[in-house]
Amino acid sequence: MHGELTTPGIKVAASTVWEILTSQGIDPAPDRAATTWADFLHSQADALLACDFIETVTLTTQRQYVLAVIEHVTRRIRVLGTTAHPTAACVTQDARWPWTSLAHRPPTRT
Incomplete structure (x- = not known):
């Protein structure tokens, strides 16, 4: 998300994005990526x-x-x-x- 926000020029720290996601109960991306390549295919x-x-x-x-x-x-x-x-x-x-x-x-x- 941090990278997507910086693309159009929005300046925000990666730690700020992390804090917002954590406060909303959203885990970091590696924990959400439970789908394997084989499952996707x-x-x-x-x-x-x-x-x-x-x-x-x-x-x-x-x-x-x-x-x-x-x-x-x-x-x-x-x-x-x-x-x-x-x-x-x-x-x-x-x-x-x-x-x-x-x-x-x-x-x-x-």
């Missing part, structure tokens, strides 16, 4: 997608970039597109596919 799996480029070389020695997405809830990997020369427009177009098609189907847990 499990609770948010329906909404999480991870994407990355995979660089590969074909049998004809042509370099290809494959845009792939993994759905955390199903652990399925989907190839969205491949190109020899990825551009912002190409990636944007390929990235629209999972948002439109995955948003319209119910989540399935395995």
Whole structure:
């Protein structure tokens, strides 16, 4: 909270923030952070997608970039597109596919 207050230029001591939180019965942040990374991923799996480029070389020695997405809830990997020369427009177009098609189907847990 102290950092968030100083960003817009509000001058307040960290100890003052601590005193206010303690007087209201709010524990320091480390005590409130009982959620583990694994718990977070499990609770948010329906909404999480991870994407990355995979660089590969074909049998004809042509370099290809494959845009792939993994759905955390199903652990399925989907190839969205491949190109020899990825551009912002190409990636944007390929990235629209999972948002439109995955948003319209119910989540399935395995």
